[in-house]
Amino acid sequence: MDLDIRTIIVMFAILSLMFAGLLELAGLQAGNIRGIRLWAIANSCFGLGLGLAYFYTVPTPDANWALVTGSTLVAIGVALQYSGIHAFKEQRSDWRLPLLLVIAVCAMNTLFVFIHPDVSARAIANALLLAVGYAACARALLIKIEPPLRTAYWFTGLSFAVLALVLLARATAIWLAPSGMYSGLYTQISPNPLSFFVGGIVQLFVTFGFVLMLDYRLVTEMRRLASRDALTGAYNRRRLEEEAVLQWAQHLRTGEILTVMLIDIDHFKAINDLYGHQTGDEVLRRLVAIAQASIRANDYFARYGGEEFCILLPATTEQAALVLAERLRGAYEDAVMTFGGKTLKSTISIGVADSTGVGPEFSALIAAADRALYRAKQTGRNRVALHSGSQ
Numbered sequence: 001m002d003l004d005i006r007t008i009i010v011m012f013a014i015l016s017l018m019f020a021g022l023l024e025l026a027g028l029q030a031g032n033i034r035g036i037r038l039w040a041i042a043n044s045c046f047g048l049g050l051g052l053a054y055f056y057t058v059p060t061p062d063a064n065w066a067l068v069t070g071s072t073l074v075a076i077g078v079a080l081q082y083s084g085i086h087a088f089k090e091q092r093s094d095w096r097l098p099l100l101l102v103i104a105v106c107a108m109n110t111l112f113v114f115i116h117p118d119v120s121a122r123a124i125a126n127a128l129l130l131a132v133g134y135a136a137c138a139r140a141l142l143i144k145i146e147p148p149l150r151t152a153y154w155f156t157g158l159s160f161a162v163l164a165l166v167l168l169a170r171a172t173a174i175w176l177a178p179s180g181m182y183s184g185l186y187t188q189i190s191p192n193p194l195s196f197f198v199g200g201i202v203q204l205f206v207t208f209g210f211v212l213m214l215d216y217r218l219v220t221e222m223r224r225l226a227s228r229d230a231l232t233g234a235y236n237r238r239r240l241e242e243e244a245v246l247q248w249a250q251h252l253r254t255g256e257i258l259t260v261m262l263i264d265i266d267h268f269k270a271i272n273d274l275y276g277h278q279t280g281d282e283v284l285r286r287l288v289a290i291a292q293a294s295i296r297a298n299d300y301f302a303r304y305g306g307e308e309f310c311i312l313l314p315a316t317t318e319q320a321a322l323v324l325a326e327r328l329r330g331a332y333e334d335a336v337m338t339f340g341g342k343t344l345k346s347t348i349s350i351g352v353a354d355s356t357g358v359g360p361e362f363s364a365l366i367a368a369a370d371r372a373l374y375r376a377k378q379t380g381r382n383r384v385a386l387h388s389g390s391q
Helices: 005-029 036-054 061-088 097-113 119-140 147-176 190-225 237-254 270-274 277-294 318-334 364-376
Strands: 257-267 300-305 308-314 337-339 342-346 348-354 382-384
Touching: 005 036, 005 190, 005 300, 036 061, 036 190, 036 337, 061 097, 061 119, 061 190, 061 257, 097 119, 119 348, 147 300, 147 308, 190 300, 190 364, 237 300, 257 277, 270 277, 270 342, 270 364, 270 382, 277 300, 277 308, 277 318, 277 337, 318 348, 318 382, 348 364, 364 382
Parallel strands: 348 382
Antiparallel strands: 257 308, 257 348, 300 308, 337 342
């Protein structure tokens, strides 16, 4: 198959600029996700770099500068992709490697274009240096990560790895070619147009992979927001009920005891009336912070409604939950909250029920814990009551 390199360059330059615009628009819709702008600029660099290479036909001063500038822009694009990966992962990027890559590409092209002209050495040096950059990008993505992001990470990482291999193959083919056969960018020996074509296609796969990473991140973020209470950040009632279904199924398989704990802030209406609703909101957030510091990693804490919260405790008896409930009640009672120069102390009442007495159905557990909570309220508040009535 005859592949015209100039046509390939024009095609991929235009596609790179189009992807840059697409990523820029995506960044406007997902401003809290880092790295998108870096990838948009990287694709712009690829498009401009390839565009400048298009104008290189014969070695003239202007064409030589276009070649050096174009190669440097491509290196900047790879460096920005590397930094964009770390930004997307919310990691601090080490700029030394990308900066070193850009400086090395610029220096090598200047050396082999102006100081010691050697088209083969320049092509081999560019291929090897960019291969190192792509390999670093692949290494940053081929990591252990939970699905579904793993699919997107590994797809993009493997695409980077293929790009590195294509460039290594290009460097090897030029190095092994008979002296004088490779005469420049548009040489039509078999590995030259083929490596441009395959490399361009895989670079598009890389950009598609990043869009896939972005899509999965947005879906994950939307699911997270849909499962959280907007005011407190705790799970919402819907998410708790979904987890209760899973725990109920687990109980049927293993017979593990399930326990539910209902928590209510004592005299919460009076707090709102005396201090205002903003203070009431802060009281709710303080309770959530204290509770999340007290519960275990496998417990599920949620805002159940108003000032009422619920904790679902897998593989926990009522008596074991009593220890946790008392620790939580005491920690909240001891907390001193200051709002607008005013000191506020608050208490909570807690009702506890487990599946031994009422069965594993979530609705039955909630009803039993609610009855225990009512008894805690009726007997003086700031206490824990068990459905079994042992306390």
